[in-house]
Structure formats: structure tokens, C-alpha cells
Amino acid sequence: MSADATLQPLLDALKFSPDNLPLRQHLGGLLRQTGQPQPAEDLYREGLRYHPTDPTLQLGLADAYFALGKTSAAFVVVEELLGQHDDLGPAHLLHARLLHASQQPDAAREAYAQALRLDPGLADTTLANELQANAPRRVPASGPAPGFGEPASPAAPALLGLEKPRITFQDVGGMEAVKEEIRLKIIHPLHFPDLYKAFGKASGGGLLLYGPPGCGKTYLARATAGEVQANFLSVGIAEILDMWLGNSEKNLHQLFELARAQAPCVLFFDEVDALAANRHDLRQSAGRTVINQFLEELDGVSASNEGVLIMAATNAPWHLDPAFRRPGRFDKITLVTPPDEGARASILEILLKGKPLAPDVKPAAVAARTAGLSGADLKAVVDGAVDTRLRLSMRAGRPLPIEQSDLLDAAKLVKPSTKEWFATARNYALYSNEGGLYDEILVYLGVKKPGGL
Ligand SMILES: Nc1ncnc2c1ncn2[C@@H]1O[C@H](COP(=O)(O)OP(=O)(O)OP(=O)(O)O)[C@@H](O)[C@H]1O
Ligand SMILES: [Mg+2]
Structure with a gap:
């Protein structure tokens, strides 16, 4: 191993306790960061003899192989790693780089997307741009855009829900x-x-x-x-x-x-x-x-x-x-208007899925009695019914299923939360309706006939 001298004390320490896993992981990271893939490879390979299934060491080895141009060795290690730990974002990212390097753009994009799904902080603008450059169905960009290729600000992707x-x-x-x-x-x-x-x-x-x-x-x-x-x-x-x-x-x-x-x-x-x-x-x-x-x-x-x-x-x-x-x-x-009766029935069905229900529960009948309620309001209805049944179940000392009357009673207590919005919207639609922009509101409120003047 010929690592640079500054890391020598750490390497010596590792020689004395070769099974010190945290030290080895740390040192491997340092070697990779400082662009020394060969000593990193040696260090990881030795480490895997002590800890053959450690994902950090496996990932480090694959990464070192990749940096050394040993692509197929890197593939073997990273794919084995993903077989065991499919939830490792950095492994998917490395996989994406490997696939990209070996001209498999579709698979590379998929792997990159998976990495971001697991950890949006892994976004790599350079890689993303390269993947984009040979994406199908895309017109090549005419030139670099402002900020093109700059590293993503570290906080930026963290807010993204991909x-x-x-x-x-x-x-x-x-x-x-x-x-x-x-x-x-x-x-x-x-x-x-x-x-x-x-x-x-x-x-x-x-x-x-x-x-x-x-x-x-x-x-x-x-x-x-x-x-x-x-x-x-x-x-x-x-x-x-x-x-x-x-x-x-x-x-x-x-x-x-x-x-x-x-x-x-x-x-x-x-x-x-x-x-x-x-x-x-x-x-x-x-x-x-x-x-x-x-x-x-x-x-x-x-x-x-x-x-x-x-x-x-x-x-x-x-x-x-x-x-x-x-x-x-x-x-x-x-x-997007409040759900109509059919929509309310399917929303209720979705909300009630998996809950203990008495045979008399009919979402369609609840839907018929809840005109004006939004999806969020319907959630309040179901929550209310659940609360009632929980209370009764506690008293009875055994679980009692939700009954139709629980839902109907709860529905009586929930006021349509969309009323206020429509009051405001009506004003804009009546007095600030350039080009009939808000005609849909007037039609919905019955102020205007569909397609009419
Ligand atoms: N048509 C529908 N079909 C099935 N579920 C629905 C429907 N409409 C609303 N929901 C349910 O109601 C919930 C609330 O809807 P959502 O959060 O999309 O409303 P929104 O219009 O985006 O509200 P906001 O303006 O407050 O952001 C959804 O998560 C969904 O479960
Ligand atoms: Mg919303």
C-alpha cells in the first residue's frame, strides 16, 4: 500500500487492529476523498476478509474499482450489494455511474432516479446532465444554461419529493x-x-x-x-x-x-x-x-x-x-370542484379500507348525504366515526366495528370547508373575470349555464 504520508499514522493504527471496522471505514473514505483509489482498494479488500458482509466496505470497494477503471469488478460488487441492501441510495448512485460509463443510458437513468428517491441529497447535477444529454425523445439543448453543471446546493434536493x-x-x-x-x-x-x-x-x-x-x-x-x-x-x-x-x-x-x-x-x-x-x-x-x-x-x-x-x-x-x-x-x-356523489363514494371507500366495518356500512349511502364535503372533509367524517367506535370499544372491552350510523352522525358534525372559498371565488368570478377566466366557477355555482353567456 502506498498511501500518502499524512495518513500513515492511521494506517499504522489499522495494522495493529485490522478488525477495527469504524477505523477502516473512516480511513477508506479518506483515501477515496483524496484520490487514492489503489490503497483504498487494498484496504477494503483486506477489510472484507474480516467483515465480509459490511455494506460500507463493499460500497467502498466497488467505488475504488470504478475509479481504477475496473468496471466489471465494480459491477459485480455493487450488484451483489444491491441484492442484499436494495435501500442503499449511494449504491444505486454508483450503479447509475457504472451503467452510464458502460453505455446503458436507460438503466442508468432508472438507477439514478432510484438513488434520488431513496435520498434526494444524492443529486449529482453533472451526472444528471449527462444522462439527460442522451435521453431518448429529447431535443439537445442549444447551449449550456446559466448555472449548468454547477453542483446542486446541498439543501436544494432535500426538499424535493421525487x-x-x-x-x-x-x-x-x-x-x-x-x-x-x-x-x-x-x-x-x-x-x-x-x-x-x-x-x-x-x-x-x-x-x-x-x-x-x-x-x-x-x-x-x-x-x-x-x-x-x-x-x-x-x-x-x-x-x-x-x-x-x-x-x-x-x-x-x-x-x-x-x-x-x-x-x-x-x-x-x-x-x-x-x-x-x-x-x-x-x-x-x-x-x-x-x-x-x-x-x-x-x-x-x-x-x-x-x-x-x-x-x-x-x-x-x-x-x-x-x-x-x-x-x-x-x-x-x-x-377542481368538490367531489360529486360518485367521487365521494370512492373517496369514502378508500378512506375506510382496512378498517373493521359492520355489514351495514354503505359508502354510497354516506356519499348521498354529504353533498358539498371535500375529500379532506370526508376524512374528518371517517376520523369522527373511528373516534366514536374506539370510545365504545374501550367501554365494551372488545373491538366493535364501525357502523353506518357512526358515519352519518359524524357527517352531521362536519361543515363543508369549501363554502368560504366559493364565497371569495364568486366575487372574483363576477367582478374580475377577464376573458371568462373563471366561468367554471359561475357554472358550478349555478350563476351561469354551461357554455352560455
Ligand atoms: N376525487 C378524489 N378521489 C379520491 N380521493 C380524493 C379525491 N379528492 C380528494 N381525495 C382525497 O382527499 C385528500 C385531500 O386532497 P388533496 O390534498 O389532493 O387536496 P388539495 O386540493 O390539494 O388541497 P389543498 O388546496 O389544501 O392543497 C387526498 O389525499 C385524497 O385522499
Ligand atoms: Mg394540495
């Missing part, structure tokens, strides 16, 4: 019109890009969902990703702005870059009004530069957004800067 949702439109009760809208605007362009191009319709732009709280906007966005088997990257705008005052532009750029690297991907901005607050509302406004950066990313100025489905949700679309609604941006905004 996942591969399992729920699809089937799990979303009702909402047929909104689903159709999403299919037209987002899903078909993804599946038939050539057809859309032939008709001169650019894919891209985003879909803005708005509506009262608790009615499934976030849930629907996640289901959209599941529907097209895409990754789902969910971003809370307020958090981004709070976290990195002054650094938000770069973070926004990196976010879009991450989504592009994960394509197909649904990039979802929750509570987008926090970012896009109207210029007049200075206190809440994120500032012009951030808004401009967001619009630029949305327009795909620095890199194409092909394969990235951009969605956003808000309770207060009237606070959005009108620049957001220009063609190719959030030019279509869609109202």
Missing part, C-alpha cells in the same frame, strides 16, 4: 372533465408528439389546477404521473423561497434540470401563487427575477421541456401574475 406514484386515474373518484383535460393537454402530447407537431401544436406549457382546499388537486397531479408511469417531482414553492433567499433562481433552474433528467416526469408546483404573486402584492411577491426565471424555464428557453409535464396548483389563481397565463405557459386553468 417518487414514482402507483395511483392512477382509476384511484381518483369522479373528476371526469378534469381528467379529460389532462389527457388532451398533457398525456396525448406526450404519447403522440409527432401528431401534435404536425398540427402545429407545441407540446409543453403547463396545466394549472385551482379550487377550494382539500378537493384533490395534489392527489390528481400525483395520479397523472402514475397514469403515464412518469416520475413525480413535487415542489412546495413557499419552502424554496424561504430556504434560499437570493438563491432561488439557481434553485429553480436546477429543479427544472432535475425534472428534465428524469423525463418523462410530472413536475408539480404546489401552492404556486407563493411564487407567482401578483406584482402589486409586494410583500408576498417572490420578486421579478425569480418570476422571470420561472417563466424562462417554463418556456424552455435554456433547455427543452420535452417529456416534462408541468402542473401547478393553487387556491388563489387571482393572485397569479397575468404573465403566467400567456400562451404556452399556464394558458389553461382548470377548476
Whole structure:
């Protein structure tokens, strides 16, 4: 072993106690950090004789092999490691690097996505950009974007929820019109890009969902990703702005870059009004530069957004800067109303799944008696019924199943939480309804006939 002299005392110490695992792990890390893969390899191989199944040593060895160009040896070790510890983010990351180095771009992207799912802090912009560069269905970027290739700020990815949702439109009760809208605007362009191009319709732009709280906007966005088997990257705008005052532009750029690297991907901005607050509302406004950066990313100025489905949700679309609604941006905004009867029944079914139920429980009958309640309100109903039964079970000293009357009684106590929202929305729709933007609200409230004037 020929490590540099500064580490010699530690290496000597290890020679005296070769089974000192923490010391060996530490020293291996130091050797790798200081670019000494050969002594690192020796150290890890020796260590594995004492601790043959230690994942840190295995990962270290694979990493040292990789650095030495011993790719197939590295593959063997890392794949064996993943066979035992599928939940090790850094192992998936190394796997991604190996797959990338051996020209297996699809598998590399999948491995990278898995690493980020397990630990968003592992984001590696350089790797992500390289993976993106040879991603299928992507137009090569015309040139490096600002901040391109810079390391991600360490806090940035930690806030990102990257996942591969399992729920699809089937799990979303009702909402047929909104689903159709999403299919037209987002899903078909993804599946038939050539057809859309032939008709001169650019894919891209985003879909803005708005509506009262608790009615499934976030849930629907996640289901959209599941529907097209895409990754789902969910971003809370307020958090981004709070976290990195002054650094938000770069973070926004990196976010879009991450989504592009994960394509197909649904990039979802929750509570987008926090970012896009109207210029007049200075206190809440994120500032012009951030808004401009967001619009630029949305327009795909620095890199194409092909394969990235951009969605956003808000309770207060009237606070959005009108620049957001220009063609190719959030030019279509869609109202997500409280669930109708069918949707309430399926939401109740989902909420009651796995709970002890008496044979008389009929979600459909509860749905018929809970007009106006949101998904979140229905959750309050079920929670109330559970509380009642728990109390009775305690008294009886044995578990008693939930009965229909528990649900109906609980429903009487829950007030529709969407009323207040509609009161506000009605005012905007009546008095600030440029271009019929909020007609859907008036139709829903029965003020206006569908399609009428
Ligand atoms: N149509 C639906 N089908 C099935 N479940 C639903 C539906 N609508 C709402 N839910 C349930 O209600 C919960 C609350 O919905 P969600 O968080 O998506 O509301 P939201 O519109 O994003 O609210 P907010 O504006 O407060 O963010 C969901 O987690 C889901 O379980
Ligand atoms: Mg939400």
C-alpha cells in the first residue's frame, strides 16, 4: 500500500487492529476523498476478509474499482450489494455511474432516479446532465444554461419529493372533465408528439389546477404521473423561497434540470401563487427575477421541456401574475370542484379500507348525504366515526366495528370547508373575470349555464 504520508499514522493504527471496522471505514473514505483509489482498494479488500458482509466496505470497494477503471469488478460488487441492501441510495448512485460509463443510458437513468428517491441529497447535477444529454425523445439543448453543471446546493434536493406514484386515474373518484383535460393537454402530447407537431401544436406549457382546499388537486397531479408511469417531482414553492433567499433562481433552474433528467416526469408546483404573486402584492411577491426565471424555464428557453409535464396548483389563481397565463405557459386553468356523489363514494371507500366495518356500512349511502364535503372533509367524517367506535370499544372491552350510523352522525358534525372559498371565488368570478377566466366557477355555482353567456 502506498498511501500518502499524512495518513500513515492511521494506517499504522489499522495494522495493529485490522478488525477495527469504524477505523477502516473512516480511513477508506479518506483515501477515496483524496484520490487514492489503489490503497483504498487494498484496504477494503483486506477489510472484507474480516467483515465480509459490511455494506460500507463493499460500497467502498466497488467505488475504488470504478475509479481504477475496473468496471466489471465494480459491477459485480455493487450488484451483489444491491441484492442484499436494495435501500442503499449511494449504491444505486454508483450503479447509475457504472451503467452510464458502460453505455446503458436507460438503466442508468432508472438507477439514478432510484438513488434520488431513496435520498434526494444524492443529486449529482453533472451526472444528471449527462444522462439527460442522451435521453431518448429529447431535443439537445442549444447551449449550456446559466448555472449548468454547477453542483446542486446541498439543501436544494432535500426538499424535493421525487417518487414514482402507483395511483392512477382509476384511484381518483369522479373528476371526469378534469381528467379529460389532462389527457388532451398533457398525456396525448406526450404519447403522440409527432401528431401534435404536425398540427402545429407545441407540446409543453403547463396545466394549472385551482379550487377550494382539500378537493384533490395534489392527489390528481400525483395520479397523472402514475397514469403515464412518469416520475413525480413535487415542489412546495413557499419552502424554496424561504430556504434560499437570493438563491432561488439557481434553485429553480436546477429543479427544472432535475425534472428534465428524469423525463418523462410530472413536475408539480404546489401552492404556486407563493411564487407567482401578483406584482402589486409586494410583500408576498417572490420578486421579478425569480418570476422571470420561472417563466424562462417554463418556456424552455435554456433547455427543452420535452417529456416534462408541468402542473401547478393553487387556491388563489387571482393572485397569479397575468404573465403566467400567456400562451404556452399556464394558458389553461382548470377548476377542481368538490367531489360529486360518485367521487365521494370512492373517496369514502378508500378512506375506510382496512378498517373493521359492520355489514351495514354503505359508502354510497354516506356519499348521498354529504353533498358539498371535500375529500379532506370526508376524512374528518371517517376520523369522527373511528373516534366514536374506539370510545365504545374501550367501554365494551372488545373491538366493535364501525357502523353506518357512526358515519352519518359524524357527517352531521362536519361543515363543508369549501363554502368560504366559493364565497371569495364568486366575487372574483363576477367582478374580475377577464376573458371568462373563471366561468367554471359561475357554472358550478349555478350563476351561469354551461357554455352560455
Ligand atoms: N376525487 C378524489 N378521489 C379520491 N380521493 C380524493 C379525491 N379528492 C380528494 N381525495 C382525497 O382527499 C385528500 C385531500 O386532497 P388533496 O390534498 O389532493 O387536496 P388539495 O386540493 O390539494 O388541497 P389543498 O388546496 O389544501 O392543497 C387526498 O389525499 C385524497 O385522499
Ligand atoms: Mg394540495
